[in-house]
Amino acid sequence: MDWLISAIGGAVVVIILRDVFHTLWHPTRHGGLSRLVMTTLWRLSSRGRRKRRAAGVAGPLGMALVVAMWALGVAVGWAVMYWPHMPEAFVFSSALEPTEHSQPVDALYVSLVIVGTLGLGDIAPAAEWLRVVAPLEALVGLALLTATVSWVLGVFPALARRRTLALRICHLRRAGVADEQLDCDTGATVLDALAADIARVSVDFAQYPESYYFYDGTGDTSLARSIGYAAELAERMGRAKHPGARIASSVLGAALDDLASVLDERFLRTGKTRPEILGVYARDHGGGM
Incomplete structure (x- = not known):
């Protein structure tokens, strides 16, 4: 069951990365999730008496929401992978009690620390497979940051x-x-x-x-x-x-x-x-x- 939950988290990460690929690097495609966010915001902004003013922020706000969706999706996906294996697959600092810091919010915290390459070290992966998977998340975080900057500079x-x-x-x-x-x-x-x-x-x-x-x-x-x-x-x-x-x-x-x-x-x-x-x-x- 634990590995099934981790597989679901991996599927979430793959969906997000696929959307990033089609939005940023495929020259003739538009990612499904990002397209949904942009079109929905555009249609909402085109309604009402102040539609012109609202439409003026639809593009910038839409891009910001898409980037936030990508970052949060990656963090949540990896957190779902980590959570079933806490606390036994992680090492904790002496100030933390492992059984008290093995909830979903703690898994999300670990994921955010890794994807943001903060390196706080109070909770770190110990299992061999996690010592490979966690750095991959950090690399994805760096790639996402670089891709976002390139996206803005292209648009x-x-x-x-x-x-x-x-x-x-x-x-x-x-x-x-x-x-x-x-x-x-x-x-x-x-x-x-x-x-x-x-x-x-x-x-x-x-x-x-x-x-x-x-x-x-x-x-x-x-x-x-x-x-x-x-x-x-x-x-x-x-x-x-x-x-x-x-x-x-x-x-x-x-x-x-x-x-x-x-x-x-x-x-x-x-x-x-x-x-x-x-x-x-x-x-x-x-x-x-």
Whole structure:
């Protein structure tokens, strides 16, 4: 029975590590548990009168909750492994009575000390197998800390690229560029650069899906609000006389199709056409098209 309980704890650890792997290191997947946390928080924040203000903290708060879930899940899983083998498989300091410090809370304490690499030493593993398993928990704790820092450092540059793209589209819109001004080599270059930026954002959404749940507001840095103008440019320049401009508009249209596909497959799941998908994306982020 003791080993069955320990096996349950090991299963909890495996589930958490699988979620960490798919969220942080698999380029086209999103962990099931982390996705559930992020989507639930996003939907809750999008309700009510203060939905815009609440949506603004959904992304950062969601990431914090996911990291807390991972850390607590690992600690609890290892604690469940330790508990059935206390006190006989552990050594205690002279100030502690082993039979009085062998409860589940004590197992959780030991697990937290090990995963946090605190090394307090008042309760330490003595059994041979625990002297192997416990350092593994410490290594997992260090890996989780490093992975979390890498996650944050990856998500926020992705957000900066998305907001920069939105601002660039707004600049084009405010400039009131006419069709004849884009119907040339320079116009083709502008459209090509815009398509490249949209493709980069599509990759960001695929690689860092949690970035979707960061609200950009309704200003010029909101891609949900501005992406419709990029689609309008692609349609307008599809009738250009300059062959380079027509090719660039086709590339821009393809980039928009890819963006809509990523948004629909990973977040919206509407099964609709590109204009409809972009419209749903705009409404989901509080922007109109």
